[in-house]
Amino acid sequence: MFENRVYNFSAGPSMLPEAVLKKAQAEMLNYNGSGMSVMEMSHRAKVYDEIIKSCEAKLRKLLGIPDNYKVLFLQGGASLQFASIPMNLMKNKADYIITGQFSGNAAKEGKKYGNANVVADLKPENFSRIPTQDELSLSPDADYVHICVNNTIFGTKWNYVLDTGDVPLVADMSSCILSEEIDVTKYGVIYAGAQKNMAPAGLTVVIVREDLLGNARPETPTVMDWKVMAEKESMYNTPSTYPIYVCGLVLDWIESIGGIGELEKINRAKAKLLYDYLDESKLFIPHAAKDSRSLMNVTFRTGDEELDAKFVKEAAAIGLLTLKGHRSVGGMRASIYNAMPIEGVEKLVAFMREFEAKNK
Numbered sequence: 001m002f003e004n005r006v007y008n009f010s011a012g013p014s015m016l017p018e019a020v021l022k023k024a025q026a027e028m029l030n031y032n033g034s035g036m037s038v039m040e041m042s043h044r045a046k047v048y049d050e051i052i053k054s055c056e057a058k059l060r061k062l063l064g065i066p067d068n069y070k071v072l073f074l075q076g077g078a079s080l081q082f083a084s085i086p087m088n089l090m091k092n093k094a095d096y097i098i099t100g101q102f103s104g105n106a107a108k109e110g111k112k113y114g115n116a117n118v119v120a121d122l123k124p125e126n127f128s129r130i131p132t133q134d135e136l137s138l139s140p141d142a143d144y145v146h147i148c149v150n151n152t153i154f155g156t157k158w159n160y161v162l163d164t165g166d167v168p169l170v171a172d173m174s175s176c177i178l179s180e181e182i183d184v185t186k187y188g189v190i191y192a193g194a195q196k197n198m199a200p201a202g203l204t205v206v207i208v209r210e211d212l213l214g215n216a217r218p219e220t221p222t223v224m225d226w227k228v229m230a231e232k233e234s235m236y237n238t239p240s241t242y243p244i245y246v247c248g249l250v251l252d253w254i255e256s257i258g259g260i261g262e263l264e265k266i267n268r269a270k271a272k273l274l275y276d277y278l279d280e281s282k283l284f285i286p287h288a289a290k291d292s293r294s295l296m297n298v299t300f301r302t303g304d305e306e307l308d309a310k311f312v313k314e315a316a317a318i319g320l321l322t323l324k325g326h327r328s329v330g331g332m333r334a335s336i337y338n339a340m341p342i343e344g345v346e347k348l349v350a351f352m353r354e355f356e357a358k359n360k
């Protein structure tokens, strides 16, 4: 690793691959002979058009996005999509499954526009697990079912694809997109704020099946109308030009590793290091149920708040940063997105062992 860089376990914005930062640095003042930075370019310039088009092409290739899906590069974060989803899709009713804070926020937003039916709310269990298919009675007449695939704050993940029959499945993948192989055809809409696994903050990627376009409510702001944004190829107004450029570099980096399949192997190995240790530890208690564990956000605590604080402080002193858990779970959270090298996780586990030995 580059001198003076830390292992940053932040939940987002989070680490970017060092190779990406270096490439961006090298191209900062003069992108590809244009004599200017990507930041300074018109989004209508030919040189920029190539950047956004190739970003989309690379994303389509890596995720295997079929031709009958549109890819939109939007702004406003996943949180704006919480409102865009009902505005574009809800005629009467939608099912929401609440497995954490963000899916709860999505349901709250949905309620402003119609019947956002909460099928299950795992709050009484402090969002420590994902419900099974059998537990859920979905509405056959819903316009869509909304889930959050990876629950960033609680460290849980849907480890199966919910079967919704003919009802479109709408999935927030902000904190797991590009981390493992997925079958896009199982979803009606996939969306993700880019600042966890794709790019710097300011970009939101929406992948939407074509037949779902064209139903936006009349009062939908134009920049939130997926159909308009699809027709204008995300250029109705100025897109988030620099994050889209960096997203392209991140996708090149994934390609250079061997694609998402290879990355998934590394991600599984990284998560296994942490979970195996948590399972044998007598000090640390993992938050997520075994069958619902996230590959990207690993949550744990000692059960003693002072000891947790001591852990976070001592870890920071040796270059393991931002390990404090979200206030709603407490304890610690290690976000180990694509860009976290396995060495960072090894160093964290070694530190946890040492900490446990000293604080029995």
Ligand SMILES: *Cc1c(COP(=O)(O)O)cnc(C)c1O
Residues within 6 Å of the ligand: 012, 076, 077, 078, 079, 080, 102, 148, 150, 151, 152, 172, 173, 174, 175, 193, 194, 196
């Ligand atoms: C971070 C996050 C959000 C919120 O994203 P913003 O871009 O800040 O709106 C929503 N959902 C998930 C799963 C997240 O991880």
